[in-house]
Amino acid sequence: MGRILEVPLGSGGQAIPLLGMGTMAHPFFTSEDTKSSILHVIELRYRQFDMAALYRLEQPLSEAIRLGPIRSRDELFLTSKLQCTDAHHDLVLPTLQKTLHHSPTGNGHSSVPFVASEATKLSILHAIELGYRHFDTAAVYQSEKPLGEAIRLGSIKSRYELFITSKLWCTDAHHHLVLPALRQTLQNLQLEYLDLYLIHFPVSSKPGEYVFPFRTEELLPLDIKSVWEAMEECQKLGLTKSIGVSNFSCKKLEKLLAVAKIPPAVNQVEMNPLWQQKKLIEFCKEKGIHITAYSPLGAKGTPWGTNKVMECEVLKEIGDARGKTVAQVCLRWVYEQGVSVLVKSFNKERIKQNLEIFDWTLSQEDLQKIELIPQHRGNPALGVISNEGPYQSLEDLWDGEI
DSSP, rough: OOOOOEEEEEEEEEEEEEEEEEEOOOOSSSSSHHHHHHHHHHHTOEEEEEOEEEEEOOOOOOOEEEEEEEOOOGOOEEOOOOOOOOOOOHHHHHHHHHHOOOOSSSSSOOOOOOOHHHHHHHHHHHHHHHHHEEEEEEEEGGGHHHHHHHHSSSOOOOGGGOOEEEEGGGGGGHHHHHHHHHHHHHHHHTOOOOEEEEEEESSSEEEHHHHHHHGGGGGOOOOOOHHHHHHHHHHHTTTTTEEEEESSSSHHHHHHHOOSSSSSSSEEEEBBTBBBBBBHHHHHHHOEEEEEEEOOOOOOOSSSSSSTTOOHHHHHHHHHHOOOOOOHHHHHHHTTTTOOOOOOSOOHHHHHTTTTSOOOOOOOOHHHHHTOOOOOOOOOOOTOOEEETSBBSSHTTTOOOO
């Protein structure tokens, strides 16, 4: 396979590969094998499932139920158990509520920490073998350690081959916590520096454990000036080559640029043919900010993602006419916008297919068809909208870019 194309990043001589591999996995399975086994027995018409918090099977069971051929909740008989540590009067109800959070039939979404998996490491190792060198992670994903281990075990001749991005989570988005958070990230990755360090979200929260979705009662306004000063210090210390942001609107970027001594090199945002981000792309181009796209295929498998992108008839027709998959059409379209793109898969064949986008082009007619696709932002920013928090509506959070 040929070398993945790169694009210059800012004025420092650094380049970012246009195709990178994301390492976020949600729901956060203890074992992909567990989910596969449950899916198999669902297909064989098993409908009674026994679990317990201690087994750490609730999440993969939940996902298997969601993906399997279950027509109604009434088909299922689900058992779970109260563990000894929670066998206290005041803990019983909260424990049950937490168990229900794992269930596709319960209310809310899981707020347990992300669980790094062996599957993540193995998929990264396979991607390295195929030639991927751009990897995206974050403190909250808890994929930093498996990524670091995969880099150590993989066929990497030099650190200079790699482009590694990680992100500052909201609990650490305070001036005095930025540098310690980055040092912990580097320790997790077994690296001396990052290529890119991003503010993960334009909001802060009370210091503490990493939780997603957000706890609305802990949300705080982001002090962008002081946090960015700390990010700039990280770059000056050589702990990251570049700094940037994620999920920032044009308006929020303007506020940042007004106080920044070092401008953001990158804004990582949701982008795909169903959410084309035309205004943001134009703004960032004018300001010299590179865009990296996440969820290029619609983020199915996340609490907020759907399969609308992969089921889009326009994209299917283009793919069929060209002998390409819908995923390849999406990735090629993003690439042709001058944007780097992050993909994620645990499937070896799809990891390979995602690389096969550089030796063909979309026609002008294809591009015109894609431009007319109705637009829909996928990411609802779970837990961010609150009457008590810094953002009372999605309109407020995205500054009208919805």
